[in-house]
Amino acid sequence: MNVLPFILATASLLAIPGPTNTLLATSGAGVGAARSLPLLAAELGGYLLSIMLLRSVLGPFMQAVPVAGIVLRIVVSAYLIYLACMLWRHGARELAGRVPVSFRRVLITTFLNPKAVIFAFTLLPLQVAAIDLLLWLILLAVQIVTIGSGWIALGAALGRGLQGVGRPLLIYRLSAVALVMLAGMIGAQSLTMA
Numbered sequence: 001m002n003v004l005p006f007i008l009a010t011a012s013l014l015a016i017p018g019p020t021n022t023l024l025a026t027s028g029a030g031v032g033a034a035r036s037l038p039l040l041a042a043e044l045g046g047y048l049l050s051i052m053l054l055r056s057v058l059g060p061f062m063q064a065v066p067v068a069g070i071v072l073r074i075v076v077s078a079y080l081i082y083l084a085c086m087l088w089r090h091g092a093r094e095l096a097g098r099v100p101v102s103f104r105r106v107l108i109t110t111f112l113n114p115k116a117v118i119f120a121f122t123l124l125p126l127q128v129a130a131i132d133l134l135l136w137l138i139l140l141a142v143q144i145v146t147i148g149s150g151w152i153a154l155g156a157a158l159g160r161g162l163q164g165v166g167r168p169l170l171i172y173r174l175s176a177v178a179l180v181m182l183a184g185m186i187g188a189q190s191l192t193m194a
Contacts, residue, residue, distance in 0.1 A: 003139070009123050010140055013115055013182065014147040020046070020110045021151045027101035028155025036152045042103045043148045044141055046110025047119065051137070054120040062121070072121065073186050079114050080183035084176040122186060 015021075020043055027036040062069040110116075124136050 006123060006136070006139065007143065010119065010143050011147060013118060013123070014143055015150075016115075016182075018113060018115065020106060020113055020115075021148075023101045023106050023109055024148055024151040025155030025158070027106075028152035028157075029159030030101070030155075032159070033152050033156040036101070036156070037149075038103060039101060039106045039152070040145050040148045042106035043110045044144050046107045046113070047116055047144055048137065048141065050111045050113070050116035051120045051124070054117060055124075058121075059126070069121065072117065073189060076114060076117050076122075077183040077187040080186070081180060084180045084183070088173055088176040118182075118186070122189075 017025075024036065024039055024043065027039055058068075058072070062072065119140065124133065124140070128136070
């Protein structure tokens with residue numbers, strides 16, 4: 001994958017509301033942007049740890065059993081459709097709670113985030129040397145911090161009552177549509193691999 005398609009694909013995936021982004025926005029709304037910034041380290045650590053474990057543990061298995069990669073992509077597609085349905089129906093309500101968000105909660109939520117599976121096996125190159133992978137991971141890390149900062153800022157703006165920034169329900173519904181489209185692309189790729 002070239003750099004520009006990688007940036008566009010990862011940025012699109014990172015921008016979609018999900019469990020981590022919801023926590024970041026909730027923290028921004030509840031305690032403000034400045035006090036929420038340390039949560040970016042938890043998000044970054046959760047994603048990188050998950051990606052590295054997935055690639056080192058599941059990667060060799062997927063190379064030995066190629067059908068496992070197809071099954072994993074189908075499972076990820078199904079999960080993305082499930083998340084899209086949840087966002088469509090319930091997403092906007094999650095911004096309403098102002099419960100303090102902990103570093104640990106963001107770390108664990110991000111570690112378990114299905115986006116990491118997509119990064120590990122779909123968007124990051126599979127057959128590259130460690131130094132080359134490091135360069136892709138640095139590019140991903142910059143995007144994680146940048147887009148995570150945007151979610152904190154959005155939450156802070158909504159928390160201050162700036163409703164002109166956007167309507168949460170519309171944002172969540174558009175994100176649900178984007179998730180379905182991403183699931184369709186991953187599912188179609190699985191079918192062509194079969």
